[in-house]
Amino acid sequence: MGRLRIGFYGLTGCAGCQLSVIFNEDELLDIIKLFDIRAFPFIKASNDEERFDLVFMEGLVASPHDIETLTRIRAKTKTLVALGACAHSGCIPAYRSFTLKENYEHLLYSKAKDIADVEPEPISKHVKVDYVLPGCPPDKKEILHFMKEIALGKTPKFNHNPVCVECRLNGNDCLLIHGKPCMGPITSGGCHAVCVTGGFECWGCRGPTGDANYKAYIALLKKKGYKKEFIKTRMMMFAGKIQPEEMKACLQ
Amino acid sequence: MPSITLNHITKIEGHAKLYVEIKDNKVLKCELSSVEGSRYFEGILKGKHYYEAHEITSRICGICSCGHNVAATSAIENALGIEVSKQTLALKKLMTLGERIRSHATHLYFLALPDYMGYESALAMLPKYKKEVKRALSLMRFGNNLVKVIGGRDLHQVSMTVGGFLKIPKKQELDELAESAKILKEDAIETAKLFSKLTLYNIDDRCEHFSLHEKEEYAMLNSSLVSEKARFSEYEYLKYFEEYHNNYSTANFVSKDSKSFLVGSLSRINNNREQLSKDAKAILLSSSIKFPNTNPFTNNFCQAVELVHSMDQVIELCNSLTPKEERLVKPKLKKTRGVSAVEVPRGTLFHDYTLDKEGVIVHANIITPTALNLKNMEENIRNMLPVLIKKGNEEQVNLEIEKLIRCYDPCFSCSTHFLKVNWKRS
CATH class of the missing domain: 1.10.645.10 (Cytochrome-c3 Hydrogenase, chain B)
Structure with a gap:
């Protein structure tokens, strides 16, 4: 089998996910040997779009240009990966859909047609997505592991445990016990609980776990003194447009 | 000097574009812009x-x-x-x-x-x-x-x-x-x-x-x-x-x-x-x-x-x-x-x-x-173009303009390394 033809693209986003690939400083030169990087506009001037075995797509859809890029690349790609929280859920930028228009009305202005706003959405709203590497930012070693599995022809497996599992393995103090609004119990792990290990409560950037008890979690935060509106905002901030029905029901 | 329209194209990762109109070696329009979606x-x-x-x-x-x-x-x-x-x-x-x-x-x-x-x-x-x-x-x-x-x-x-x-x-x-x-x-x-x-x-x-x-x-x-x-x-x-x-x-x-x-x-x-x-x-x-x-x-x-x-x-x-x-x-x-x-x-x-x-x-x-x-980037491009066009071919002009934009290290979403300029001769 020849080297896989791969591409890295960015829609509306912060480029942090693409940097999470490049910032694998020790492995970057090996990646280049193992894969045929056909396109990576962030760091390459010459980008060949003919066909891809694998494409990593960063960013959310927020402009007509994003839709055009996404559908064009999807049509040429065998396996499309949503890279990071924006592509996965719409991340913080999609929160705009849940806030009052008057909050950002003063920021709106007339734009040319080709750059006008479209509803902020994760890429799965517009095209079929084969895999998701979640997180804001995604874990850079997880990206490497994923690439290795694909190169070996395996089906990559993902962590479905809540963040708390890895947090415990790190021996961290539970921040909920300290009264912090940590979202570890309802958030998909795989991040090695990097935030809590750094002293900060989890904000849920890898998205909600499928089988969390949202009702009990909300009740717990209320008991700790957090108001419903605060809890709602926190839970929606990174879950964006992929809130499970059970979660939505609890946030009504 | 022929009239030239420098027209940015769709970028492969189109976060930035450049649109320039030139006539009789005068820059009529120079628009450097972000086409990155707004995030508010x-x-x-x-x-x-x-x-x-x-x-x-x-x-x-x-x-x-x-x-x-x-x-x-x-x-x-x-x-x-x-x-x-x-x-x-x-x-x-x-x-x-x-x-x-x-x-x-x-x-x-x-x-x-x-x-x-x-x-x-x-x-x-x-x-x-x-x-x-x-x-x-x-x-x-x-x-x-x-x-x-x-x-x-x-x-x-x-x-x-x-x-x-x-x-x-x-x-x-x-x-x-x-x-x-x-x-x-x-x-x-x-x-x-x-x-x-x-x-x-x-x-x-x-x-x-x-x-x-x-x-x-x-x-x-x-x-x-x-x-x-x-x-x-x-x-x-x-x-x-x-x-x-x-x-x-x-x-x-x-x-x-x-x-x-x-x-x-x-x-x-x-x-x-x-x-x-x-x-x-x-x-x-x-x-x-x-x-x-x-x-x-x-x-x-x-x-x-x-x-x-x-x-x-x-x-x-x-x-x-x-x-x-x-x-x-x-x-x-x-x-x-x-x-x-x-x-x-x-x-x-x-x-x-x-x-x-x-x-x-x-x-x-x-x-x-x-x-x-x-x-300031727009101003620089505006000033460079008449001189560049006299001296170089399209490829050289594009490269110098791209170099100018990149030396600012702009963060439209961190780079304009995908900047391409389309030339149209009218």
């Missing part, structure tokens, strides 16, 4: 708590996430009258330096250098310039590691909050960073030498050069703004800088007295070269590039000089710190406004928050360095 961060911040701003705004930019973190916490601290400890200030500076190192190294080697070496990318340079690419990776690794040790993660840091740090690095970690910085300083010096030798297009751009300025040190935060003709506090930025929209761009433009100006490494070195470290100053003086300088293309060299200075600063700060656990400084909430200006890799970054008496954000304004520089 300032609107999303409205109604959030004062302690959430840094976590949200860090998502504005991956490579400058520390900058947004530091600017947001500092603006809120200024608003609430919080005086952070010396240790917190030192850690903020270390994070800012780590980010500057990884950002400059990424920009210089991965985005800027290939143009000068005749390659499409740093990856394509590998067979012949492996040493240089590896040097870039070493500098990036060090910068990222520094940010991670202080901030808890290399992108979108977690350990800093309003009033202090949630996790304090260990002395041993700081010692290791200082040791690495001593070794990496050689790579920084080599980088400066490399960029001092490149042949640059020459523009004499007499615009104002803005940066923070302090007498005692190479300013990073909490100081006043200066240029050749102005000096004012960060709180007064709206009196001087006017932010405006153009309907062709999703990035804002900024002007002062209707004129463009410049922020970034070149401005910092023009204004603050006396405050550079001894070795950074020596490199500056030994180079054939003279300062104060008016050619924006020298910004790359200035970034490389800042790499050397940053290594010296990291060594000094790490050696002088004896880290200890500290309590966060608790704020007294009140209706108030706070502004902070921070020197981030691409220039001066402003965060401005108004809070209500509950500590809820009622207004936020953020101005990024790229927005500050955008108008």
Whole structure:
């Protein structure tokens, strides 16, 4: 089998996910040997779009240009990966859909047609997505592991445990016990609980776990003194447009 | 001279575009714009708590996430009258330096250098310039590691909050960073030498050069703004800088007295070269590039000089710190406004928050360095084109324009390395 033809693209986003690939400083030169990087506009001037075995797509859809890029690349790609929280859920930028228009009305202005706003959405709203590497930012070693599995022809497996599992393995103090609004119990792990290990409560950037008890979690935060509106905002901030029905029901 | 329309095309990753119309060797229209979708961060911040701003705004930019973190916490601290400890200030500076190192190294080697070496990318340079690419990776690794040790993660840091740090690095970690910085300083010096030798297009751009300025040190935060003709506090930025929209761009433009100006490494070195470290100053003086300088293309060299200075600063700060656990400084909430200006890799970054008496954000304004520089980039292109077109073919003209844009290290979403220009002859 020849080297896989791969591409890295960015829609509306912060480029942090693409940097999470490049910032694998020790492995970057090996990646280049193992894969045929056909396109990576962030760091390459010459980008060949003919066909891809694998494409990593960063960013959310927020402009007509994003839709055009996404559908064009999807049509040429065998396996499309949503890279990071924006592509996965719409991340913080999609929160705009849940806030009052008057909050950002003063920021709106007339734009040319080709750059006008479209509803902020994760890429799965517009095209079929084969895999998701979640997180804001995604874990850079997880990206490497994923690439290795694909190169070996395996089906990559993902962590479905809540963040708390890895947090415990790190021996961290539970921040909920300290009264912090940590979202570890309802958030998909795989991040090695990097935030809590750094002293900060989890904000849920890898998205909600499928089988969390949202009702009990909300009740717990209320008991700790957090108001419903605060809890709602926190839970929606990174879950964006992929809130499970059970979660939505609890946030009504 | 035939009439020419330079028309940007769809980008493969179209975050920026350039549209130019030329007739009879006169530039009729020059529009450099971001086509990045709008994310309305300032609107999303409205109604959030004062302690959430840094976590949200860090998502504005991956490579400058520390900058947004530091600017947001500092603006809120200024608003609430919080005086952070010396240790917190030192850690903020270390994070800012780590980010500057990884950002400059990424920009210089991965985005800027290939143009000068005749390659499409740093990856394509590998067979012949492996040493240089590896040097870039070493500098990036060090910068990222520094940010991670202080901030808890290399992108979108977690350990800093309003009033202090949630996790304090260990002395041993700081010692290791200082040791690495001593070794990496050689790579920084080599980088400066490399960029001092490149042949640059020459523009004499007499615009104002803005940066923070302090007498005692190479300013990073909490100081006043200066240029050749102005000096004012960060709180007064709206009196001087006017932010405006153009309907062709999703990035804002900024002007002062209707004129463009410049922020970034070149401005910092023009204004603050006396405050550079001894070795950074020596490199500056030994180079054939003279300062104060008016050619924006020298910004790359200035970034490389800042790499050397940053290594010296990291060594000094790490050696002088004896880290200890500290309590966060608790704020007294009140209706108030706070502004902070921070020197981030691409220039001066402003965060401005108004809070209500509950500590809820009622207004936020953020101005990024790229927005500050955008108008000046347009002006430079406008001035370069008539000369370039007389001398070069389409390919050469495009390359020089792209080099100009890249030397600003703009952050439309961090690069315009996909800038292509379509030529139409009418």
